[in-house]
Amino acid sequence: MTGYFSTPFPRRRSVPVDVGGVLVGGDAPVVVQSMTNTDTADIDGTVAQVAALHRAGSEIVRITVDRDESAAAVPAIRERLDRLGVNVPLVGDFHYIGHRLLGDHPACAEALAKYRINPGNVGFKEKKDRQFGAIVEMAIKHDKPVRIGVNWGSLDQALLTRLMDENKAAGSPLTAEQVMREAIVQSALLSAEMAEQIGLPRNRIILSAKVSQVQDLISVYSMLAERSDHALHLGLTEAGMGSKGIVASSAAMGILLQQGIGDTIRVSLTPEPRGDRTREVQVAQELLQTMGFRQFVPIVAACPGCGRTTSTVFQELAQKIQDDIRVNMPVWRSRYPGVEELKVAVMGCIVNGPGESKHADIGISLPGTGEIPTAPVFIDGQKAATLRGPAIAEDFQKMVADYIEQRFGRDREAAE
Numbered sequence: 458m459t460g461y462f463s464t465p466f467p468r469r470r471s472v473p474v475d476v477g478g479v480l481v482g483g484d485a486p487v488v489v490q491s492m493t494n495t496d497t498a499d500i501d502g503t504v505a506q507v508a509a510l511h512r513a514g515s516e517i518v519r520i521t522v523d524r525d526e527s528a529a530a531v532p533a534i535r536e537r538l539d540r541l542g543v544n545v546p547l548v549g550d551f552h553y554i555g556h557r558l559l560g561d562h563p564a565c566a567e568a569l570a571k572y573r574i575n576p577g578n579v580g581f582k583e584k585k586d587r588q589f590g591a592i593v594e595m596a597i598k599h600d601k602p603v604r605i606g607v608n609w610g611s612l613d614q615a616l617l618t619r620l621m622d623e624n625k626a627a628g629s630p631l632t633a634e635q636v637m638r639e640a641i642v643q644s645a646l647l648s649a650e651m652a653e654q655i656g657l658p659r660n661r662i663i664l665s666a667k668v669s670q671v672q673d674l675i676s677v678y679s680m681l682a683e684r685s686d687h688a689l690h691l692g693l694t695e696a697g698m699g700s701k702g703i704v705a706s707s708a709a710m711g712i713l714l715q716q717g718i719g720d721t722i723r724v725s726l727t728p729e730p731r732g733d734r735t736r737e738v739q740v741a742q743e744l745l746q747t748m749g750f751r752q753f754v755p756i757v758a759a760c761p762g763c764g765r766t767t768s769t770v771f772q773e774l775a776q777k778i779q780d781d782i783r784v785n786m787p788v789w790r791s792r793y794p795g796v797e798e799l800k801v802a803v804m805g806c807i808v809n810g811p812g813e814s815k816h817a818d819i820g821i822s823l824p825g826t827g828e829i830p831t832a833p834v835f836i837d838g839q840k841a842a843t844l845r846g847p848a849i850a851e852d853f854q855k856m857v858a859d860y861i862e863q864r865f866g867r868d869r870e871a872a873e
Contacts, residue, residue: 477546477570482688488721490517497527511545513735519548528562535568546570556591576648577611602661667694691719698727755799765825766805775803793865
């Protein structure tokens with residue numbers, strides 16, 4: 458990776474893990490994943506949401522497996538998705554009774570690409586190690602990777618209590634917050650060590666340590682990265698709704714990614730009532746793309762507007778172009794190889810409009826307040842046309858579509 462966003466830190470080299478054909482860790486790019494919020498026993502609803510998440514760009518999708526009805530539905534969900542051509546790996550999210558569900562529903566155990574278990578609630582007291590071991594043995598039997606996902610809201614209380622007591626006996630050199638972070642890290646590492654002792658290879662283990670505060674997340678994952686070479690899944694849990702969740706997740710994961718930490722990410726947004734679940738996928742992609750780590754969709758540069766841009770034309774046009782890209786990308790990915798590298802500029806006045814448009818592959822500089830009602834269009838740095846009249850927006854949209862066909866259609870033909 459080159460350019461302004463080049464990380465001064467080398468990418469942390471983790472042990473690569475194959476999750477249903479998607480490589481996590483090693484030299485693989487950071488993977489985007491998401492999770493459904495449907496009742497998994499609702500086969501139709503879950504299939505529809507998994508397909509939507511995959512179309513939006515989710516490369517791994519996690520589903521809840523919390524009872525017999527949901528476990529029994531998993532093979533049917535996998536079969537339906539395969540018939541639809543949706544080959545995204547499915548991860549089963551297990552809590553409390555995962556050992557029993559995997560044992561009672563072998564078809565579910567086989568259909569899933571990965572198991573996610575929480576060492577804080579996999580079992581309690583004398584049952585904990587036995588039930589954890591049962592899940593690991595099931596993963597070995599079916600040759601499945603496991604994500605050991607620690608969550609601060611369900612942290613192993615026995616481990617936390619022991620570390621608190623040891624810290625007190627040592628004169629309390631650490632704060633309660635520091636002890637809690639250490640307990641999260643130890644829970645993940647000790648569980649991974651136990652899984653390996655049972656026989657699960659290191660290249661079948663992914664670790665995560667979810668907390669809900671930005672500084673805690675940065676600290677915990679930095680500690681994990683220093684003390685382990687396991688692949689790491691990043692995510693700020695209970696991030697919240699709307700801009701709060703987006704900002705918090707981006708702030709925390711952006712710092713870690715810049716330091717080379719993180720192999721797969723999820724942005725855990727609380728959806729607005731009747732909101733679109735795919736929003737979390739879009740935000741994860743935009744985070745990675747904005748930082749320069751991956752390219753998912755064409756970039757639309759647009760000015761923020763000021764007193765010179767009292768017309769809303771440029772805002773509406775930028776929105777239309779961006780919406781068109783999101784809607785069409787599932788088809789464009791296969792039809793126009795390389796189209797995700799496209800850069801479009803929609804500018805609102807003469808101050809920066811022509812310059813920004815020249816830097817884009819295709820750009821338009823719309824007239825600002827008091828400017829001549831014309832809009833120069835630049836293609837590959839050269840002025841290609843001047844648009845006038847009430848149909849400027851529609852004319853430019855057609856030029857963008859034609860540019861994509863001419864440039865990336867040729868790339869496809871050359872590849873074939």
